[in-house]
Amino acid sequence: MSVTPDEQPTDQPEAALADPEYREGVVELLGLLGCGEFLAFERLVSEAVLAPGLAQRLRISRIAAGELAHCEMLQARIAELGADPVALMAGFLPALEDFHAATTPADWLEGLVKAYVGDSIAKDFYREIAQHLDPATAQMVTEVCAELGQTDIVLEEVRGAIAADPRVAGRLALWGRRLLGEALTQAQNIAAEREPLVRLVLHGSYNAPADLPDLAGLTGRLTSAHVARLQALGLSA
Amino acid sequence: MSVTPDEQPTDQPEAALADPEYREGVVELLGLLGCGEFLAFERLVSEAVLAPGLAQRLRISRIAAGELAHCEMLQARIAELGADPVALMAGFLPALEDFHAATTPADWLEGLVKAYVGDSIAKDFYREIAQHLDPATAQMVTEVCAELGQTDIVLEEVRGAIAADPRVAGRLALWGRRLLGEALTQAQNIAAEREPLVRLVLHGSYNAPADLPDLAGLTGRLTSAHVARLQALGLSA
Numbered sequence: 194m195s196v197t198p199d200e201q202p203t204d205q206p207e208a209a210l211a212d213p214e215y216r217e218g219v220v221e222l223l224g225l226l227g228c229g230e231f232l233a234f235e236r237l238v239s240e241a242v243l244a245p246g247l248a249q250r251l252r253i254s255r256i257a258a259g260e261l262a263h264c265e266m267l268q269a270r271i272a273e274l275g276a277d278p279v280a281l282m283a284g285f286l287p288a289l290e291d292f293h294a295a296t297t298p299a300d301w302l303e304g305l306v307k308a309y310v311g312d313s314i315a316k317d318f319y320r321e322i323a324q325h326l327d328p329a330t331a332q333m334v335t336e337v338c339a340e341l342g343q344t345d346i347v348l349e350e351v352r353g354a355i356a357a358d359p360r361v362a363g364r365l366a367l368w369g370r371r372l373l374g375e376a377l378t379q380a381q382n383i384a385a386e387r388e389p390l391v392r393l394v395l396h397g398s399y400n401a402p403a404d405l406p407d408l409a410g411l412t413g414r415l416t417s418a419h420v421a422r423l424q425a426l427g428l429s430a
Numbered sequence: 431m432s433v434t435p436d437e438q439p440t441d442q443p444e445a446a447l448a449d450p451e452y453r454e455g456v457v458e459l460l461g462l463l464g465c466g467e468f469l470a471f472e473r474l475v476s477e478a479v480l481a482p483g484l485a486q487r488l489r490i491s492r493i494a495a496g497e498l499a500h501c502e503m504l505q506a507r508i509a510e511l512g513a514d515p516v517a518l519m520a521g522f523l524p525a526l527e528d529f530h531a532a533t534t535p536a537d538w539l540e541g542l543v544k545a546y547v548g549d550s551i552a553k554d555f556y557r558e559i560a561q562h563l564d565p566a567t568a569q570m571v572t573e574v575c576a577e578l579g580q581t582d583i584v585l586e587e588v589r590g591a592i593a594a595d596p597r598v599a600g601r602l603a604l605w606g607r608r609l610l611g612e613a614l615t616q617a618q619n620i621a622a623e624r625e626p627l628v629r630l631v632l633h634g635s636y637n638a639p640a641d642l643p644d645l646a647g648l649t650g651r652l653t654s655a656h657v658a659r660l661q662a663l664g665l666s667a
Contacts (some may be wrong), residue, residue, distance in 0.1 A: 234491065238475040246466075247520045252569045254471065255496055261491055386526075 209327035210274070217328055218393030220324065224281035226337070227267035229315065231282065232289050234260040243301040252346050252391060263337045270333055275414055285383065289365065292379040295300070296372055302354050302361065303368050309347040309426075310372045310419065317418050321411065322394055348426065355427045365382065365427040373419050377412065384408070446564035447511070450532040455630030456567055457511055459559065460520035462620065462627065463574070464504035466552065468519065469526050471497040474545055480538040486628045486667065487582050493545070508568050522620065529616040534610055539591050540605050546655065546663075547609045558648065559631055567573050585663065592664045603665040610656050616650060620643070 210216050235259040241250045252400045268278035298304035319338040323331045355362045384391045423429075447453050474494040478487045521565045535541035540658035556575040560568045592599045621628045660666075 228484075231491070232571065235475055236476065238472055238494075239479075241472065242476075242524075247465075247523060248516045250472070251468070251501075254468070257475075258495055261495055279485045279488065314649070325600070379433060381597055 199224070211356055213321045214389055215327075215393065216274065218389035219326065220271060220281065220359050221274045221387050221390035223271045223274070224276070224278070224392055225285050225387075226319070226408065227264050228269065228282040228285035229277060230264040230287055230337070232286075232293055232312060233257070234317075235265065236293050240304040240307070242294065243304050245301060248344065249301075249350075252286060253308070256346075266333060266337065270330070288382045290380045291337070291376050291382075295375045302351060302365060305347045305350055306365050306368055306426075306428075307372055309351075309370055310422070313377075313422055314373070314376060314415060314419060317415055321414065324391060350427055351428075362428050366423060369419070369423045369428055373416065377416075380412075432661075437475070450603065452564075453511065454593075456563065456624035457508060457513045458624050458627035459630055460504050460508045460511070460567070461513070461515070462516060463552075463556070463571070464501050464508065465522040465526055467501040467504065467574070467611040468516065469495045469523075470494070470548060470552075471501065473530050477535055477541040478598060480535060480540060480541050486495060486583065486587075486620045487539075489634055490545070493583075503570060503574065507567070525616045525619045528619075529612050535605075539602060542584045542587055543602050543605055543663075543665075544567050544609055546588075547606055547659070548613075550659055551588055551610070551613060551656060554652055558651065562630060562633065566586045575607060588663055588665075601662060606656070606665055608651065614653075617649075 200405065210219070228427065237253055237260065241253040241257075244250045268282075271278040271281055296307060298307050316338055319334050323334045325339070326334060355365075366376045391408075395411065437559065447456070471494045474490055478490040478494075481490065483485045505519075508515040508518055533544060553575055556571050560571045560575070563571060588602065592602075611662050628645075631647065
């Protein structure tokens, strides 16, 4: 983010947030991220009972505690912007809970792949969206993002399981495809109801037209990254 | 804890822990507490899906995060004492998971009462045991203890539910009795296998005789406190 001598960086956030439509989009975005992090926390912990041992459950619990800390940072920022964090996040619960209900892992490996895929798509999305945000909001999103991806446990365990039984790769590849499909379905459900959020995600402002080619572009970039990641993991997606 | 001029408090922990039997008891105690805190964390989070709304789930998640932090403190102390925290805690998993499996709440109110009762019995037990410990271990147990009891949410919600429907009190009173019964059953199972721990809990040393009257005294004190607490909550236990 370049700053010319005439523009004080401390003024930028105020200027951007003075636009009520931009502000509405940002608040919706923070609510979506906060609710997503909270459900990721709850689900990681609940699904860790599938782990083969206590060591893995302890590792998952630390990753989950990081998601909860993100959720609390996001709630604090929402409150700073004058919105009610709980009411705002609650609005995203139905779509996000539908996603989790449709992707309840059947075993530990599916749980690991879900944690990894979810974390990675979230990270890609955060990075993409951060480019469209005012500096203060972008910094918060980047901070949350930097702590994601502590999922080395996934890479080790999934590669080990495939080495032990190569048939596992096919099953998990299908699972990875299903996770992306369900995520895109719920993203569409959310987008249909949240115009300020969609305009913010696509253009960084409310006034620009929300044309479909851009949405397809974003979806395409997230999908390509997802496919490349699953391939790197030994899953031909 | 009184210290005479001849006894340096900094020497006491080393002296007590130099006794291998005392040390074994302390390590077992820390493993039990660590495993208990970890399962409390996992169960609080999993059972929070019973909550009527997101606000309550967020409150429960903060209480749970505190339990996880305790577990990590306890693990660090176990490692300092030269034992493997994960292996040690894993030894207590069967009895503690049996407790949780036998006390899966059917609804949000049962979940709240379980969180409150579990937290309170743990606090009473910690306070009782701290008197028998070397200062360094006692300080850690007291610190963990000081953060327990952040369960005001329980008092408010349970009293509100009883006011709205007095029949709730009878059902929750039965539930409270069952929680204590299952806890005592598992405490007996653990005690049967952990002689160093039992001697530490009852006497603070390995060499004193583990006579039954003392165990009955401890159980009696924990039970009386439990009954008084349920009565204060409006549940005639």
